[in-house]
Amino acid sequence: MVNIELIFAILLFSIGLYGISSKSDFLRIFFSLEMLLNAVILMLAVSAHHWQLTQNLALAYMVIVLATLEAAAGVLIFMIANKVSDKVSPDAFNEAHQGVKHE
Amino acid sequence: MSLLILVAVLMLALASITLKKTVPAMIAFASMMFLLGIYYFVLDEKLLGLLQIFVYTGGIVVLMLFGITVIGDTFPEAKARPWAIVSSIAVGAALMYLVTMMLPTMQTLTPHTSNQAQAFTEHYADFVLIFALIGVSLLYGTMKMVRFLRGKQHG
Numbered sequence: 001m002v003n004i005e006l007i008f009a010i011l012l013f014s015i016g017l018y019g020i021s022s023k024s025d026f027l028r029i030f031f032s033l034e035m036l037l038n039a040v041i042l043m044l045a046v047s048a049h050h051w052q053l054t055q056n057l058a059l060a061y062m063v064i065v066l067a068t069l070e071a072a073a074g075v076l077i078f079m080i081a082n083k084v085s086d087k088v089s090p091d092a093f094n095e096a097h098q099g100v101k102h103e
Numbered sequence: 104m105s106l107l108i109l110v111a112v113l114m115l116a117l118a119s120i121t122l123k124k125t126v127p128a129m130i131a132f133a134s135m136m137f138l139l140g141i142y143y144f145v146l147d148e149k150l151l152g153l154l155q156i157f158v159y160t161g162g163i164v165v166l167m168l169f170g171i172t173v174i175g176d177t178f179p180e181a182k183a184r185p186w187a188i189v190s191s192i193a194v195g196a197a198l199m200y201l202v203t204m205m206l207p208t209m210q211t212l213t214p215h216t217s218n219q220a221q222a223f224t225e226h227y228a229d230f231v232l233i234f235a236l237i238g239v240s241l242l243y244g245t246m247k248m249v250r251f252l253r254g255k256q257h258g
Contacts, residue, residue: 008110008113014194042139045148
């Protein structure tokens, strides 16, 4: 049973990794980042529950705090990048930035 | 029951990154986080489940809604990146191999304590300073960005 739960966590991690590497807009990259962190939290919770490793549960709370900080900073960067360049994807933002550099 | 929840979580995760419309993707994401919270309740980790639902389904989803107001109702077209699926499958396979290798070791680990607060102070108290530093640097970066943005707006 515990193996299956860990496999589900790894699958969630892979989906998040696919989202980060294939999608090119900020919002879906945030979704994928949250999925990566949630896969880690799921692994920690499953291991804490099945093997009574309480320290893993304490680490899971810290990962939740880190995820909250990351989401707040990420949305802020997205809003400011959008205000400055009117773009919604890192690729377009990068191209616009390169264009300004060449000029 | 718990396996059904996990299957639904995976399907909603896939939906949230493949749907073309922003609002259905957001709803799929929020439902996925809520179901994960329910799963933690099933595992009898009630505090973790509550935190998951409050922080993710409440806070982070509201933050993402700000993003939706900027993007609009449809996601922009993504560039084709064929290596993305290959790399994610490769990393997933490598992780599965690692977990399978480490399972016997994990099963022999014994808990030091059953008290969560004691486990935290014994193992992770040193990290609190690093977290405080991260928080302060984020606050500093936020203030710098707001000043930068104001400067841009005023010319």
